[in-house]
Amino acid sequence: MRPLHRVLVTTLRGLSWLLLRFIRLLSVFSRDPPCPDPPLDPLLLIPATELAHKIRCKELQSSAVVQAYITRIRQVNPALNAVVCERFDEALREARNVDELVSSGTEDEKTLREKYPLLGVPFTVKEAFALQGMPQSSGLLSRRFVCAQSDAVVVSRIKKAGGIPLGVTNCSELCMWYESSNKVYGKTRSPYNPQHIVGGSSGGEGCILGTAGSVIGVGSDIGGSIRMPAFFNGIYGHKPTADIVPNDGQYPIDHGCRREFLCTGPMCRYAVDLIPLLKVMAGESAGRLHLDREVKLSNLRFFSMEHDGGSPFVSPMDKELVQAQRRVVEHLEKELGVTVQQVSIYNLRYSFQIWSAMMSQDGEKEQSFADLMGDGNSFWPFWELLKWIFGVSKHTLPGIALALTEKMTQWNVRGNEIMIKKARSLRQEISTMLGDDGILIYPSHPKIAPRHHEPIAMPFNFAYTGIFNVLALPVTQCPVGLSRDGLPLGIQLVASHYNDHLILALAQYLEKTLVGWMPSGSNKGQN
DSSP: OOHHHHHHHHHHHHHHHHHHHHHHHHHTTOOOOOOOOOOOOGGGGSOHHHHHHHHHTTSSOHHHHHHHHHHHHHHHHHHHOOEEEEOHHHHHHHHHHHHHHHHHTSSOHHHHHHHOTTTTOEEEEETTBOOTTSBOOTTOGGGTTOBOSSOOHHHHHHHHTTOEEEEEEOOOGGGOSSSOEETTTEEOOOSSOTTBOOOSSSHHHHHHHHTTSOSEEEEEESSSTTHHHHHHTTOEEEEOSTTSSOOTTBSSOOOTHHHHHOEEEEEESSGGGHHHHHHHHHGGGGGGGTTTSOOOGGGSEEEEOOSOSOOTTSOOOOHHHHHHHHHHHHHHHHHHOOOEEEOOOGGGGGHHHHHHHHHTTTGGGSOOHHHHHHTTSOOOHHHHHHHHHTTOOSSOHHHHHHHHHHHHHHHOHHHHHHHHHHHHHHHHHHHHHHTTTEEEEEESOSSSSOBTTGGGGSTTTTHHHHHHHHTTOOEEEEEEEEOTTSOEEEEEEEOOTTOHHHHHHHHHHHHHHTOOOOOTTSSTTOO
8 A cells, every 4th residue: 555545545534433422432422222121022024925915815804913013103103203294194094905805805815925926914114115195205305295196116016916005104305315314304213223324325214123113114225225224223125236227206316327227126134025015016127037947055156254344445344243243154155065165356445436437427417416416406515515504504514515425426437447447347256256146244334333423434335235236236135143232244145137036045945044134132142
């Protein structure tokens, strides 16, 4: 490392350390509510596919299931602020309609299963998606009175499959930050420790799933917005191969190259629900992912990389996360008899720079993040930052900072060209390494769920997830237990394009043989 570069890196990390300590000092004076009690109602501990089966077979009533989830949300939401608008009366009415349909006997169980694979199952939706009659502000204050007049495509498909929406969940401002807090609804708190973040931008969704207030949900991901909340809340999330699940009906909707990077996908408490929900969300395109193909895991090739190689922009990897990943590797080698190859992919250390360059490669052709922040009005990031300092801005600091970063990135034309070339090379390298029978195990994030506001001191840590958006690779986020402090641990499983079935099969295997979702307080001090 060159001396000047070493000085810059040391200075950058020193400033981040000071800012982090200052934020933690302020957090001493914050008053967060206590952690919610673990779920006790057995109806809350059944996977969605099993719920649907029991409802179709008249073993359970949808109205009882929906009521159990409504009761749970009412119990935990005052402390967590995950569900920002509910439709409980409508959901109960729809559940009673399901019960009447099943009890009428007009259609047998097989017919009901084919037509309604999610019959009577409650679900929640990220507020950025259109759910008829619900708000769709995406955390932008100027859109606080916008109400969806119809359903997003994926929401419509889940409803047609028999799912019953309970309401919409919180996100970050314009879905571009990894803490779910905004000027419309405020901040969402972790069910594992309310002093910690839930991730973003699908943070409210991850939170309500993690605390058993929902069983399946809808999220979207352009830099890790499904996978980071899934990681921080101890659940499963899947970013599909690009261009499989339609993004239509969410705000903001990206165009051009960014549309390929934005992925809509399932968020679930149980791995067994990922494939059925993904099939519904993808519609006819699901066939391109070979989701019904049998996977023999012992015949696959496995690779593991424990950190990004040393990016100066990203925090060092937490030791507990490294240990958790090693436990997964040891488990696979022992139980499946496979060899997990340790790899070092050099260009992954440029993940943040590559993501930024790829997001800005269309330049003036794309609507900028600053344009979206203005929502039709002029938005000057430097002026808005000054207003924020004096407490008169209508925007969050992360949103303003992102608009500033976007401006600076666009000025670095030569640097962007270099990083775009690295992206193409990296995509080819990983795709070739994995082929059609390989899985890469990779960290979800360098840190266990931080405390509120701490991401400001480490803004580029999302690079661990964001890189796979611009490479268009499918990724499944898996929980792998709890830390010594009772916070979720997790890993990412990465496959080559259109090989989603491999990593989804591995997620189900790990859930059965190692560990899956764990309620808060269930396993402190396991390490």
